[in-house]
Amino acid sequence: MIIKERGITEEVFTLYSGIQVGDIVNRIGSVKCEAAFNWVESLDVDVDETVIVGAYITGMKLAERFKKFSKVTVIDINPNLRHLLVDNVEFTDDLTRIKNADLVIDTTGLGGLSPESVRGMVGLDVKIFIAEDPTSDGSDNSIIEKSNIPERLDLASSMYKGVLKTAGLNTKTSGTMTLTMEVLRKSLDDILKTNGVLYGVAGMKFYEGVLFKEKDYDKFLRLMEEPALITSSLQPVSSDDKLEANLEKIKSKVEDVSI
Template identity: 75%
Template sequence: MIIKERGITEEVFTLYSGMMVGDIVNRIGDIKCDATLNWVESLNVDVDETVIVGAYLTGMKLANRLKEISKVTVIDIHPILKSLLDKNIAFTDDLNRISSADLVIDTTGLGGLSPETVMERVSSDVNIFLVEDPTSEGSDSNIMAKSNIMQRLDLANSNYKGIIKTSGLNTKTSGTMTLTIEVLRKSLESILKGKGVLYGVAGMNFYEGVLFKEKDCDKFLRLMQEPALITSSLQPLSSDDTLEMNLLKIKSWVDNVSV
């Protein structure tokens, strides 16, 4: 749905995308969740208790989806993130909870869960251990060198191990917010090339600063409800179609890791 109104003069339209920033975040989260859940279900093993390490966008989305099939606990050092989770999901900063889970998903990315913590807590009792790869096809050598997910996986004693991978937009990381901003950027760039388009504004903000620096969850949620794109144009156009085109480029899957 496109919301339009007249601009400064009757010759110009101001066009608001029907898609909000939060819609893009949710779509990318669903892409990752679908790949993850399909892989877990393919193992055909019982999962009564899930622990997700990292409560930001990917972890939050996985927690809200996995609560339908198991008891879920989210571990994170930032208490503000509890506000983004369903009330039925347990939240703690206690890493000892890892040891009691059937399924552990590590979404902490660069500089997150340490290999030492994995070695100490991810025993064979943790049947499935999944790590989200923070790198993507556009990652530079410094980012690649910073990732230690293979160390984490090597030190885990789980029966099943996997890497959640996401790509498609040539981003430097696979983070949900990184991908969201790139969808906005590429879509705006494409829209601006259209005939009769005067200018456009994408719903870009330093969202992580709002949560982790300002610690304002309400402001973060308000910003998520702002239009993804606002365009000034001589004629109506569908920015949602352009946003959709870029979202469809994003692919996520799980690579099996040999035990």
């Protein structure tokens, strides 16, 4: 739904997208979750305990999805991120909890879990190990070289191993916030090309700074409720259509790399 009001003069409309920034974050997270869930379900393996390493955005959404059929523990070194999690999800900074899981999902990406940690803790008792690939279809050579996801997967002893890949917008990483910013940027560019549009503003703020520097969870939630796009135009136009079109381009899959 587009909310509109008169602008500075009666000749101009100010239009607020019905889609909020948080809606984009949740949609991208859901795409990743469904890919991970569908692959795990296809393995026909009993999963009583799930451990997700990394609470930020993707980890948060995965915890919400997987708690519907297993006990879920989220591991993260940032205690303030516990506020992102839904009820009935345990939060800890104890990495050794990996050893007790049937399913481990590593969302830490660049600079996250070390290969040595994986080798020491992801043994045969961890039936399924999924690592999220931080690179995407627009990654440059420096980012690709920095990623040690293949090494993490090689050192895991799990029977089933998969890599969660997300692409579609030619972004440099597959991070949910990276993709969110690109949806906003591309959609703003698209709406500016529409006849009669004077200018537009996208909800592009440094959200990670709010969580990790300011450590202000309430402010983060308030920012998530802001309109994704605000447009000044001579006639009503739908920025939601542009947002939806770019969201539809994002695709996730789990690539099976089991030996």
